[in-house]
Amino acid sequence: MTGGPTGPTATPAEDARLVLNPTSGEADHAERVRQLAAEHGFSVVETERAGHAADLAAAAAADGVDRLAACGGDGTIHEVVQGLVAADALEDVPLCVIPAGTANIYASGLGIENIEDGFAAARRGATRRLDVGVADGEPFVLSAIAGLLASASTATSERLKERIGTLAFVVEGIRTAREFDGLEVAIDAVSDDQEYVWEGEALCLLVGSLRRFTDEDEPSNAENGQLKVTVIDRLPPTDAIAEAVEQRVFDRETPHVTTIEAAELEIVALEDEPVRFSLDGEPREYERVEIGVRPRALRVCVGEAYASRQ
Numbered sequence: 001m002t003g004g005p006t007g008p009t010a011t012p013a014e015d016a017r018l019v020l021n022p023t024s025g026e027a028d029h030a031e032r033v034r035q036l037a038a039e040h041g042f043s044v045v046e047t048e049r050a051g052h053a054a055d056l057a058a059a060a061a062a063d064g065v066d067r068l069a070a071c072g073g074d075g076t077i078h079e080v081v082q083g084l085v086a087a088d089a090l091e092d093v094p095l096c097v098i099p100a101g102t103a104n105i106y107a108s109g110l111g112i113e114n115i116e117d118g119f120a121a122a123r124r125g126a127t128r129r130l131d132v133g134v135a136d137g138e139p140f141v142l143s144a145i146a147g148l149l150a151s152a153s154t155a156t157s158e159r160l161k162e163r164i165g166t167l168a169f170v171v172e173g174i175r176t177a178r179e180f181d182g183l184e185v186a187i188d189a190v191s192d193d194q195e196y197v198w199e200g201e202a203l204c205l206l207v208g209s210l211r212r213f214t215d216e217d218e219p220s221n222a223e224n225g226q227l228k229v230t231v232i233d234r235l236p237p238t239d240a241i242a243e244a245v246e247q248r249v250f251d252r253e254t255p256h257v258t259t260i261e262a263a264e265l266e267i268v269a270l271e272d273e274p275v276r277f278s279l280d281g282e283p284r285e286y287e288r289v290e291i292g293v294r295p296r297a298l299r300v301c302v303g304e305a306y307a308s309r310q
């Protein structure tokens with residue numbers, strides 16, 4: 001005997017919720033997203049202030065949702081993941097990403113290029129478990145960058161981004177920077193059971209969990225439990241660009257750009273001032289910061305392009 005759709009043995013309807021940041025990007029997506037969300041069975045909760053997405057995500061996890069979607073830019077995804085961690089539900093609730101920000105780097109790494117793609121990925125339901133970085137206890141999905149950086153991130157050309165991945169932002173930062181004093185830092189990282197120590201003046205420092213995420217023909221290594229750490233020595237900006245590109249595009253060792261993979265590292269500011277970071281694009285300051293990774297802790301709905309690359 002089986003019950004009807006509403007009978008006692010019917011499968012309970014899935015509880016899918018979408019956290020919508022109506023202010024991200026051009027702020028012209030809310031109406032369309034509400035409609036598509038309704039068509040795909042997501043109830044919608046909307047942010048009313050910065051930081052609100054974390055609270056809404058934590059509340060959704062506490063309510064036991066089966067799926068959670070984050071609609072906004074990278075900052076919104078960052079907050080939603082923060083909320084899942086706060087609710088101790090990071091590993092339990094699959095995340096769908098609906099890109100509606102300015103740059104949408106995380107979504108594009110997942111092979112999700114627009115809002116419709118995001119809902120299509122949610123509908124298909126193919127998920128992967130991806131690494132999540134942690135800086136000073138705060139989760140990040142994309143990168144922690146210090147030094148010459150982030151302000152230029154949205155100006156970075158798509159083409160450059162495709163070719164060299166996240167480092168494109170640094171290159172763009174170097175290009176647009178007028179003057180930069182360098183970061184006096186000490187870095188202590190553990191890589192393949194070996195300790196790596198670096199101390200000096202860096203032009204920039206980039207820690208990412210989504211390394212070469214946008215390269216075609218190469219599996220993502222957002223699933224290897226390692227963070228890619230790139231340190232560019234302080235050197236004239238044009239040389240730094242040339243070396244960064246050379247190393248990244250041609251996979252060559254270069255003298256002033258150091259790249260390692262590490263599961264954990266500590267960065268200490270050697271000057272009186274804390275080091276300013278951009279954590280998934282959100283500003284943070286640390287005098288000393290421990291950065292680690294929760295390997296494959298986040299289950300994410302991926303686009304077809306990502307799924308087929310595995």
Ligand SMILES: Nc1ncnc2c1ncn2[C@@H]1O[C@H](COP(=O)(O)OP(=O)(O)OP(=O)(O)O)[C@@H](O)[C@H]1O
Pocket residue numbers: 021022023024025026047048049050051052053072073074075076077079100101102103104105154281282
């Ligand atoms: N209702 C709201 N009012 C004002 N700010 C908000 C609201 N909801 C979220 N925010 C803030 O908006 C900021 C920007 O969001 P987000 O990064 O998602 O979009 P974006 O900057 O347009 O895109 P991207 O980061 O992809 O370039 C976040 O720091 C978030 O805290």
